[in-house]
Amino acid sequence: MTIRIDRRHFLMGSSALIAAGAAGISPAFAQAERLRMLFWGGQARADRTYAVTDLYQAAKGTDVEGEFLAWNDYWPKLATQTAGGNAPDIIQMDYRYIVEYAQRNAIAPLDEFVGGALKLDDFDADQLEGGKVDGSLYGISLGANSVALMVNTTAFEEAGVAAPTRDLTYDEIMAMGEAFNSANVRGGMKVIMDGSGSEPMLDNWLRQKGLALYTADGKLGFDADAMTEWFQLWSQMREAGVCVSAEDQALDTGPHETTMLVLGKAAMMPSNSNQLVGFQAVMQDDITISSYPRLAAGVGGGHYRKPSMFFSVAGSSANKEAAAEFLSFFVNDPEAAAVLGVERGIPCSAAVRDAIAPTLSEQDQIALNFVANLGDLLGPLPPSPPAAAGEIDISLLRTLSQEVGFGARSPEDAGPYFVTEATAILNRA
Amino acid sequence: MTARSLQSGAPARERAATPSTWSRIWQNDAPGYLFLLPWLIGFIGLTVGPMVTSLYLSFTDFDLLTSPDWVGADNYIRMFTNDAKFWTSMRVTMFFVIFSVPLKLAFALAVAMLLNRGIRGLPLYRALFYLPSLLGASVAIAILWRQIFAGDGLVNKLLLLVGIEGPSWISNPQYSLWTLIVLSIWQFGSPMIIFLAGLRQIPTDMYEAASLDGASKWRQFVKITLPLLTPVVFFNAIIQTIEAFKSFTPAFIISGGTGNPINSTLFYTLYLYQEAFAFFRMGYASALAWVLLAVVGVFTAFSFFTSKYWVHYDE
Numbered sequence: 001m002t003i004r005i006d007r008r009h010f011l012m013g014s015s016a017l018i019a020a021g022a023a024g025i026s027p028a029f030a031q032a033e034r035l036r037m038l039f040w041g042g043q044a045r046a047d048r049t050y051a052v053t054d055l056y057q058a059a060k061g062t063d064v065e066g067e068f069l070a071w072n073d074y075w076p077k078l079a080t081q082t083a084g085g086n087a088p089d090i091i092q093m094d095y096r097y098i099v100e101y102a103q104r105n106a107i108a109p110l111d112e113f114v115g116g117a118l119k120l121d122d123f124d125a126d127q128l129e130g131g132k133v134d135g136s137l138y139g140i141s142l143g144a145n146s147v148a149l150m151v152n153t154t155a156f157e158e159a160g161v162a163a164p165t166r167d168l169t170y171d172e173i174m175a176m177g178e179a180f181n182s183a184n185v186r187g188g189m190k191v192i193m194d195g196s197g198s199e200p201m202l203d204n205w206l207r208q209k210g211l212a213l214y215t216a217d218g219k220l221g222f223d224a225d226a227m228t229e230w231f232q233l234w235s236q237m238r239e240a241g242v243c244v245s246a247e248d249q250a251l252d253t254g255p256h257e258t259t260m261l262v263l264g265k266a267a268m269m270p271s272n273s274n275q276l277v278g279f280q281a282v283m284q285d286d287i288t289i290s291s292y293p294r295l296a297a298g299v300g301g302g303h304y305r306k307p308s309m310f311f312s313v314a315g316s317s318a319n320k321e322a323a324a325e326f327l328s329f330f331v332n333d334p335e336a337a338a339v340l341g342v343e344r345g346i347p348c349s350a351a352v353r354d355a356i357a358p359t360l361s362e363q364d365q366i367a368l369n370f371v372a373n374l375g376d377l378l379g380p381l382p383p384s385p386p387a388a389a390g391e392i393d394i395s396l397l398r399t400l401s402q403e404v405g406f407g408a409r410s411p412e413d414a415g416p417y418f419v420t421e422a423t424a425i426l427n428r429a
Numbered sequence: 430m431t432a433r434s435l436q437s438g439a440p441a442r443e444r445a446a447t448p449s450t451w452s453r454i455w456q457n458d459a460p461g462y463l464f465l466l467p468w469l470i471g472f473i474g475l476t477v478g479p480m481v482t483s484l485y486l487s488f489t490d491f492d493l494l495t496s497p498d499w500v501g502a503d504n505y506i507r508m509f510t511n512d513a514k515f516w517t518s519m520r521v522t523m524f525f526v527i528f529s530v531p532l533k534l535a536f537a538l539a540v541a542m543l544l545n546r547g548i549r550g551l552p553l554y555r556a557l558f559y560l561p562s563l564l565g566a567s568v569a570i571a572i573l574w575r576q577i578f579a580g581d582g583l584v585n586k587l588l589l590l591v592g593i594e595g596p597s598w599i600s601n602p603q604y605s606l607w608t609l610i611v612l613s614i615w616q617f618g619s620p621m622i623i624f625l626a627g628l629r630q631i632p633t634d635m636y637e638a639a640s641l642d643g644a645s646k647w648r649q650f651v652k653i654t655l656p657l658l659t660p661v662v663f664f665n666a667i668i669q670t671i672e673a674f675k676s677f678t679p680a681f682i683i684s685g686g687t688g689n690p691i692n693s694t695l696f697y698t699l700y701l702y703q704e705a706f707a708f709f710r711m712g713y714a715s716a717l718a719w720v721l722l723a724v725v726g727v728f729t730a731f732s733f734f735t736s737k738y739w740v741h742y743d744e
Contacts, residue, residue, distance in 0.1 A: 072686060076706035083493040104494040246690075250600035251579065253685025391708045394687065395514070402691045406602055 035323055037066045038081070039092035040074035044281060048343055052336045056329055064090070064326055072254070082106050087314035089323045093139050094309055095130065100387045102133035107312040109136040113324035119332055120349075127348040130307040130381060139310025140327050143345020146303050146371050147200045147292055148273040154285035155267040159183040161191075164268070166291045166377065170233065173293055177242025180267065191242060192268040193260035194249040196234035197401030199393045201270040204292045204302035205230065207379055218386035220422050228415025231404050235411050246405030256282055273367045274308050274345045280363050287363075289370050291377050301379035305371060308345035346371045392422045487715035497712060504716035515717070517692050518700035524606060525696065526673040529613040534665055537617040541624035542654075555622065562618030570612070571682030575599055578608045599683055602693040609694060612679050620665040627661030628654070659740040667732055674725050677702070697721055 039049060046068045053064040067088070069077055075097070081087050082101075091107060101107045114120055114137065120128060124144065131139035149164065156163040161179045164172075177191040195201040203213040212221030237243040248265050252258050256275075260266035262282055271279070273289055280287045292302055311330065313323040330336055337352040342364045347353050353368075360368065400418055403409040409417070462469075487504055489497035508515050544554055564570050577583045580597030588595040598604045631654065639649050655662075677698040680688065686703070688695025701721070705714035 072707075079493040079706075079709055101494070106494050247597045247601050248580065250602075250690040251597065253687060253689075255685070258685070388708075394707060395703070398687065399689060399692055402602070402689060406691060408602075408691060 033062050033322075035062060035064045035090060035319060035326060036088035037064050037090040037092075038074070038078060038088040039066065039068050040071045041068055041092075042070075042278065044278065045343055048340050051339045052330060052333075055333070055335055055339070056326060059333075060325070060329070062322060062326065070255075082314070082316075085316060087316050089314055089317040089319055090326065091312045091314055092142075092309055093312040095307060095384055096390060097387075098131070098139050098310060098312070099133050099384050101312070102136075102138040105315040107138050108315045108317065108320055109138055110140070110313060110324055110327075111137050113321060117321050117324040118328045120328075122350045123331075124348045124350070126305060126381060127307050131310050133384075139307070139312045140331060141307035141310055141345075141348050142331065143274065143308045143342065143347055144305045144371055145272050145274040145308040145345040145367075146305055146374060147204055148271060148276070148289040148370060149268050149292055150261050150271050150276065150279050151288050151290050152261060152267045152283075152285045153288050155185060155189060155264075158185045159189075159267070163288070164290045164293075166375075167294070167297065168290065169294045169296055171296075174237065174240065174242055177237065177240060181241055186264055189264060190244045190260075190266045192237075192244075193252070193266040193270075194234060194238060194243045194246065194401070194405060195270050196231060196404065197249075197398040198270045199397055200272075201292060202230060202397070203382075205295070207304075207382075208295045208299050208302040212382055214383070214385050214389065216383040218426065220419060220426065224416040224419045226415075227418045228411050231401070231411030231414045234401070235404060238405060246402060246407075249405060250402060261287075272308065273370050274342060276363050276367050277341075277343055288366055291370075291374070300376035303374050303377040304379050304381050305374070306381065307348075342367050386426060388425050388428070392425050396421050396425065483715040483718060486712050487719050489712040491711040491715075492709045493711055494709075500712070504713050505720070507713070508716060508720065514692070514695070514700060518688070518695045518697045521606065521688075521693065521695050522674065522697040525610060525613075525676065526670060529610045530666065530669045530673050532610065533614045533617050533669060534620055534662065536614050537620035537665070538624050538658075538662075540617060541621045541628055544621075544625060545628045555625070558621060559618035562616045568678065568682055571679045574608065574612050574679065575683055600690055602690040605684075605690055605693045609676075609679050609683065613673065613676065620669060623661055623665055624658070627658050631657045656741050660742055663732070663736050663740045667729060670728055670732070671725055674721065674728075 037049075037053070039045070041049075046066070049066055049068070053066055057063055074092075078087070078091065087106065091101075093101065093107065098107070102109075110118060118140070120140070124141075127141040127144055128137070131137055131141055149168075151163055153163050159180050160183055161176055164176070173192055180189065180191040199213070206213055206222050206226065209226065211226060215221045234243065238246065243249075244260050244265050248260065248263075251263065252260060256262055256278060259269055261269040261279065270292060276287060276289050294300065294302075311327050313320050313327070317323055330340075331347070332349055332352065334352065334355045337347055337349075337356050338359055340347075341356070341360060346368055347356065357368070396418060400409070400414050404411055404414050486497060488499060488501060490500050490503075491497035540558055544551060544558070548554070561570075575582075578598035579585075580595075580600070582598075584598065585595040596604060598608050635653050635657075636649055639653060644652070675698060676696060680694045680696045680699050681702070684690075684694045684699075686699070686707070688699045688703070697717070698721070701714050701717045704710045704717060
């Protein structure tokens with residue numbers, strides 16, 4: 001956890017606290033001209049975000065105090081603060097949680113500010129739509145992104161294998177894997193990580209079959225046969241040594257540093273387009289992005305442009321309008337946009353995109369072009385997932401993929417088991 | 430109460446005397462309570478209050494964002510009848526407790542015996558051996574453990590020198606829990622210090638008499654050292670068992686909070702944490718916490734009950 005408060009404010013704050021305590025009154029921190037903001041991310045994101053709050057302070061005289069945490073620590077903190085009636089004014093929100101927070105009034109509808117404090121004139125329609133819950137606007141998308149394969153091009157060159165194109169299919173991965181194994185680079189590096197426990201990869205695969213992870217009414221969008229087929233697909237790759245072993249894959253516990261890509265055990269791994277910046281920052285090899293594999297040549301529609309994250313305003317905030325004004329600055333101001341780049345995704349305002357395009361770094365350009373040119377890979381935005389989706393991902397899909405990987409359960413057994421257990425979790429929530 | 434007030438005997442007098450009794454108690458004990466106050470406020474505000482709240486929450490459905498819904502004993506019923514993960518986590522924790530505590534105590538005792546021979550530089554060794562206990566539960570050590578027991582980690586590099594190709598210990602469900610048990614044993618410092626103090630209490634003339642009678646070292650250990658050390662063993666066993674039940678950080682860091690591979694390191698506390706802070710079931714998590722308290726209580730009570738058969742307090 002990192003809080004950024006400069007010393008002057010800290011001293012003022014603590015003296016105010018002491019004075020208030022002595023006078024027996026509660027401190028009124030939430031007065032105007034000071035906003036609190038909470039977001040998840042790493043140091044690179046924090047540096048960019050704080051640069052924008054400094055710009056805002058200079059332009060409007062309003063202080064925005066930011067605090068950032070890692071994804072896993074972020075949600076407990078936010079939920080605890082919200083429960084304690086002490087939520088920050090500005091909340092970074094994810095597609096996975098927005099419905100839950102909106103339905104409980106933990107975040108406020110922003111429709112009344114649109115056109116006033118909040119200017120969204122040339123905002124992408126699909127990104128605006130993604131921030132709506134039951135017809136009201138609850139989140140302002142901070143950028144569009146898409147799922148993408150991270151590709152270690154240096155490793156592909158060493159192995160003498162052609163790097164994947166946007167026409168890559170699952171069958172071709174098998175062939176590539178064999179070529180990689182005979183080249184035997186870097187102590188037996190595999191062509192791809194084991195993606196059987198990757199929820200976005202499963203989602204993409206299902207969408208190409210015309211199915212979905214979840215339906216609009218929050219039910220499972222596929223049956224046991226599809227799930228069995230998914231596990232069989234990866235078991236085949238594992239047995240052929242195309243993807244990494246179960247033992248290696250289990251080392252991956254989430255952070256970039258534990259992934260097969262960064263550990264150098266696999267040359268490709270499923271991730272998101274905006275993560276290219278983050279992965280390249282911790283790797284020596286050249287990384288690029290490509291699309292997820294296709295079921296067969298010509299099959300598309302698995303990808304979608306999703307709002308990578310939102311800013312929302314707390315339902316309990318005393319400064320909703322001031323907060324909305326800051327959001328407007330964050331997504332529209334050209335200077336702010338130049339600082340932010342595409343680290344949170346591709347900016348949603350057309351004017352902002354045009355303004356920053358010439359200033360972008362090479363990786364930023366790759367990410368921008370990838371999301372802008374998905375073509376036939378692009379399908380419609382799926383409905384926001386049910387609240388229990390996180391639990392199904394963490395405690396069912398990932399565990400089950402390990403059980404199959406280590407041979408504790410067969411794919412034919414894991415498919416029906418997944419559907420039964422996932423349905424039980426959905427019914428319980 | 431003074432003799433004079435006793436003599437009077439009249440109920441009216443008694444009642445009249447009460448205020449002065451109270452004020453006397455107040456005068457005598459007030460400073461004591463005043464000194465206790467900071468601790469008392471903390472104890473009531475930070476321990477008793479939250480405990481009572483969590484007991485209440487354990488009978489509710491509470492997701493932090495909306496107010497708790499009373500569900501009666503549902504959480505407890507679900508736990509015992511319809512929650513495979515509860516049993517998995519219980520089994521993992523029991524396995525950990527049953528293997529880590531005795532091994533750690535045995536190791537601590539062995540080191541204490543070694544250090545009890547009056548070697549030179551004892552304070553230095555004592556400090557060095559105690560060090561892991563200070564560091565052991567920390568995040569840094571858990572991360573270090575990941576490096577040591579990974580597929581290409583230190584342990585496997587050493588094994589490779591003798592021609593053995595080891596597995597990736599931390600990410601293989603067969604071995605992952607054992608790496609945590611080894612980590613726990615490595616933190617033998619605090620029981621060792623207590624054992625060392627206990628060993629110093631044993632009079633040396635007993636050993637002298639025994640060796641005059643021709644008793645071997647092993648026999649001296651079994652017949653003199655162990656029986657006289659049982660109160661210390663008992664104390665250490667209770668403390669370490671409770672610690673083992675509460676163990677959280679190493680499993681959390683090493684498995685990234687998941688308890689994987691295949692839930693093989695899903696400690697009870699980790700499951701509790703997941704339910705509370707990953708899935709926001711505060712009610713269910715509170716119920717889990719109270720069951721853990723009960724289990725630890727039963728274990729401790731059982732230890733006290735059996736202690737009269739094997740712990741010797743006599744001279």
